Amino acid sequence: MGIELQNHQSHHEEAGPTEEPISRWLINTPEPPSMWQELAGYIRTNVLAKKKHRRNNTKNSSSNPVYSCLKSVFPILSWGRQYKLNFFKKDLMAGLTLASLCIPQSIGYANLAGLDPEYGLYTSVVPPLIYSTMGTSRELAIGPVAVVSLLLSSMVRDIQDPVTDPIAYRKIVFTVTFFAGAFQAIFGLFRLGFLVDFLSHAALVGFMAGAAIVIGLQQLKGLFGLSHFTNKTDVVSVVSSVFHSLHHPWQPLNFVIGSAFLIFILLARFIGKRNKKLFWIPAMAPLISVVLATLIVYLTNAETRGVKIVKHIKPGFNQLSVNQLQFKSPHLGQIAKIGLISAIIALTEAIAVGRSFATIKGYRLDGNKEMMAMGFMNIAGSLSSCYVATGSFSRTAVNFSAGCETVVSNIVMAITVMISLEVLTRFLYFTPTAILASIILSALPGLIDVSSALHIWKLDKLDFLVLIAAFFGVLFASVEIGLLLAVGISFARIMLSSIRPNIEALGRLSKTDIFGDINQYPMANKTPGLLTLRISSPLLCFANANFIRDRILNSVREVEEEENEQEVTKENGLQVVILDMSYVMGVDTSGVVALEELHQELASNDIRLVVASPRWRVLHKWKRAKLDEKLKSENIYMTVGEAVDVYVRARSTSHDLC
Numbered sequence: 001m002g003i004e005l006q007n008h009q010s011h012h013e014e015a016g017p018t019e020e021p022i023s024r025w026l027i028n029t030p031e032p033p034s035m036w037q038e039l040a041g042y043i044r045t046n047v048l049a050k051k052k053h054r055r056n057n058t059k060n061s062s063s064n065p066v067y068s069c070l071k072s073v074f075p076i077l078s079w080g081r082q083y084k085l086n087f088f089k090k091d092l093m094a095g096l097t098l099a100s101l102c103i104p105q106s107i108g109y110a111n112l113a114g115l116d117p118e119y120g121l122y123t124s125v126v127p128p129l130i131y132s133t134m135g136t137s138r139e140l141a142i143g144p145v146a147v148v149s150l151l152l153s154s155m156v157r158d159i160q161d162p163v164t165d166p167i168a169y170r171k172i173v174f175t176v177t178f179f180a181g182a183f184q185a186i187f188g189l190f191r192l193g194f195l196v197d198f199l200s201h202a203a204l205v206g207f208m209a210g211a212a213i214v215i216g217l218q219q220l221k222g223l224f225g226l227s228h229f230t231n232k233t234d235v236v237s238v239v240s241s242v243f244h245s246l247h248h249p250w251q252p253l254n255f256v257i258g259s260a261f262l263i264f265i266l267l268a269r270f271i272g273k274r275n276k277k278l279f280w281i282p283a284m285a286p287l288i289s290v291v292l293a294t295l296i297v298y299l300t301n302a303e304t305r306g307v308k309i310v311k312h313i314k315p316g317f318n319q320l321s322v323n324q325l326q327f328k329s330p331h332l333g334q335i336a337k338i339g340l341i342s343a344i345i346a347l348t349e350a351i352a353v354g355r356s357f358a359t360i361k362g363y364r365l366d367g368n369k370e371m372m373a374m375g376f377m378n379i380a381g382s383l384s385s386c387y388v389a390t391g392s393f394s395r396t397a398v399n400f401s402a403g404c405e406t407v408v409s410n411i412v413m414a415i416t417v418m419i420s421l422e423v424l425t426r427f428l429y430f431t432p433t434a435i436l437a438s439i440i441l442s443a444l445p446g447l448i449d450v451s452s453a454l455h456i457w458k459l460d461k462l463d464f465l466v467l468i469a470a471f472f473g474v475l476f477a478s479v480e481i482g483l484l485l486a487v488g489i490s491f492a493r494i495m496l497s498s499i500r501p502n503i504e505a506l507g508r509l510s511k512t513d514i515f516g517d518i519n520q521y522p523m524a525n526k527t528p529g530l531l532t533l534r535i536s537s538p539l540l541c542f543a544n545a546n547f548i549r550d551r552i553l554n555s556v557r558e559v560e561e562e563e564n565e566q567e568v569t570k571e572n573g574l575q576v577v578i579l580d581m582s583y584v585m586g587v588d589t590s591g592v593v594a595l596e597e598l599h600q601e602l603a604s605n606d607i608r609l610v611v612a613s614p615r616w617r618v619l620h621k622w623k624r625a626k627l628d629e630k631l632k633s634e635n636i637y638m639t640v641g642e643a644v645d646v647y648v649r650a651r652s653t654s655h656d657l658c
Contacts, residue, residue, distance in 0.1 A: 032616050075369070076133045079406065087405040094404035095412020097280055098141055100287040101398055102413055103420055105443065106144055107310070107428070108436040111222070112215065113149035113387055114162040115170060117310055118425070120144050122318045124417045127377040127389035128410040134373035136366045137354035138406050141395035141413070142377065146443060147211045148346055148388050150218075152176065154233040154479045155338045159331045161231070171324045172335060178325055178382035179339025184347055185375025188368045196347050196371075202460075203486035204348060205452045206467035210474030210482055212447035214238065215440065221245075222437030225254030225308045235475045251306025257296070258434030261289040265442040279401035286439045293435040294427065308433045315425040317418060318384040325382065341483065342388045347374060350391035357400055394443050466490055499544050501537030503551040506580060506640065513641040515580070529572060530647055531559055532640060534580035540591035540618075549594040552577070553601060577602055578643045582613035592625045599631060610647075612640040 071077045102124050110120025128142040135142075152173055156162075162169035187193060199207075217238040221229040228248055230241035268285035272278050296302065303309050329335060351370055358365040374390065381389055399409055457464045466489045473482030504517040507524025515532060518524050533555060535548055556577060563573045587595075599609045611631060614622070622631075637643040 029616060029619060032620050073372075074133045075136055076407075083406065083408070088408065090403045090405050091408035092412055094399050094402035094409040096416060097283045097402040098395055098399050098404075098409055098413040099416035099420075101283050101395055102141070102143055103417060103424075104286040104290045104436065104439050105392075105395070106417070107313075107431070108440045109144040109146060109149045110387075111433070111436055112146060112153060112218070112440065113144070113173070114153045114157070114166075115173065115387065116166075116314070117428070118314045118421065119170070119385060119387060121313075121417055121421050122384065123381060123386040123389050125414045125421070126318055126384045126386050127381045128414040130377035130380050131373050132407040132410045132414075134369070134376060135407055136369050136373070137358060137391070138361065138363075139357040139396055139400045139404055140350065140354045140391040140407070140410075141399045142389055142410055143392055143395065144387065145346075145349065145390055145392045146215050146440060146447065147208060147349065148342060148390060150211055150215050150233065151342055151345060151479050152338070152387060155341070157231055159334060163231075171326050172329070172331070173387050174321050174324050174382050174385070175326045175329070175335050176339045176342060177378055177386065177388050179336045180343040180346065180388050181375045181378030181380075181382060183340050183343040183375070184371050184378060187343070187347070188371030188373075188375060191368055193367045193371060196344055196351065198487055198490070199344060199348050199483070200463070200466060200486075200490050201452075202456050202463040202467040203470045203483075203490060204352070205449050205456065206470030206486060207345075207474055207479075207482055208447045209449065209453070210471040211479065212444040213475060214479075216444050217242070219437035219441050222308070222433040223255060223258040223441070225251050225306065225434060233474075233478055253302060253305055253307050254432065254434040257293055257302075257307065257432050258438045261293055261435050262438035262441055265289060265438060269442065276401065279398065283398045283402070286442070289435055289439065290428075290431055294431045297432050298430040302432070303430065309429070310431040310433060310436070311429055313425040313428050315422060317421060318386070320383065321385045322383050341480070343375075343378075345483075346378075346388055346390035347371060349393070350374060353391045353393045353396050357396060360400075394446050462493055466493075495543075498537060498539065500547060501535065501544055503548065503555060504534045504536055505555065506532040506534055508641075508644065513639075515640045515644075527644055527648065529575045529651065530578065530644065531556065531574055531576070532578040532580065532644065534582070535584055538583060538585045540581075540584050540587040540594070542588060542590035545588075545590040545594035549598045552579070552598060556602070556605075556607065574607060576608045576610055576647055578610045578612055578637075578640060578647075580612050580640050581615065581618060584618055585615055587618045587621050589625075592621055592627055596625075596627055599627075608635065610635045610637065610643050612637045612643045 067077075103121065106120035106124045107117040108120070110117050110123075113120070124143040131140070131142045153162075156169065156172050156176060160169045160172050187195060214233050214235060217235060218229075218233070220226070220238075220242050224242075224245070226242070226245040226248075227250075228241070228245045230237045232238065232241075265282070265285045269282040272280075272282035297307055297309060326332070326335070347370075351365070351367060354365050354370060378386075378388055381387070402409070453464075453467060456467055466486050469489050470482045470486035473485040475482075504519070506515040507518045507521065507526045508515055509521060509524055515534075516524050517534070518526070533552055537544060537548070540548060556574065559574050602609050609631065614636065637646070
């Protein structure tokens, strides 16, 4: 005989004659807040509450609300009041050390970006000064970086060739920088930092490694002193260009100078790693290399023997570039797209570097303020002849090792670079391009993180596939293709797990009320005549509703086939399917229809569908669709354990009656 689950009776027996059955608590829950109520709650919690907090702080500390608002925008007003002289001594040394590394790197990165050398130095002046007033990281060193320079060079070239019209190219770069800053500021203002997370750690590791190899191959032009070289960034074009260029006349002195100082810089870095107290040696090595190489070329007239030199660097401070922004360009959409990509790459690198050093120092980095600071510094940079700036890992490590206490080290660095623009530009006329290539090449090993790649391989093979896609995409196609492949595979992985979620068969762990996946816990006990399944998906929607319904029905058929093989009688066979929906946060129309069809299909086979742990919004949708009337309240339970206990009691009562 069949088993009738006397839910109400059982619940009344447990709760008492005057108490409401527990299952009714689920059915009688109030409606969840609407979208507009949630929006109002978000504003009340995240905006008004903060204003109230600021007002309270103002009452306690200052009666000036303007000053309180300024402190929230410019953190320097808060920590600057506690700044001490002994902090400045450390920041001064760190800033000078930072400048010694920043000056040669900035010139090299400007060349990589397709700009004149002074624009790299400009980018090391205005953005660090703006960031120093608005940023929350104490160690982050701001300026041009290799990856963003390559990104701009490879993508802006599709719009304008820097060789044929360098002025038009430069104007587009400034406009891209403005859009990058605008996007970064918008991300921070509206708390859209999650957009940066679309570029996963694995994608970033692969992208950085691929970009490092491409950058390294492109430096062969400066290292060999080649005149004929490709503008493309894929490895096939670069390597073939190197071989073709070697058939043209070239001077080996460029290679001798570049290789000699590359060995010197790498040797200095090795010494610095062996003895942390000698951190200043690898930090000073690039500047020493530039000075020595420039003196050698100047004293020996090596430029007359084929050694390529930087030549003219425009002296003076940053020039205003407001009138150079191309907002009426026919390529404005493409420029904005490059700005968005640059914004995300720059933010990802800066926040990753900043957080890692903040963790070491034991303080918290404010992600939204960081995005605002990055945005405003790049907007200001675009108006003062700078291109996209961000936090540099190599320079931040030097800044940290030099003992910086605050972002005053960035201010010292910017002032030092500003003075260098006025004083040293004539001296840098004779700087060989080979030494700039060597400085960039020496910085590239830090971008190739082999240990992280191996860790990702051991941890998650699908994440490693994202890494490989980004790596080979950048290496054999372009920077843009590499990023698109990495993000595309990451999205596909998310979509696949959402469209094809697991349906787990559950069993009770002995002497507990815990129900676990029987594949994970083989010792879990199954209850005869009962199949407990859990939907491992946060959504039951159009993308996966039919798949979930079919998987549940297949599980039921498999149980029935096993029972037929074991010749189990109908009375002892499968009679109830309990569906654990504790993971399902939301359901749409397709999900409701699929659940209704599942209920009807099981009912036609004399099998009852019982739902356990439905969430608030799911129940609300069922009420609107009147599915709760079809399932009936006695088939809805607070927990899986409650549903199983009711079934077991009903089964034992049925056997007693028989």
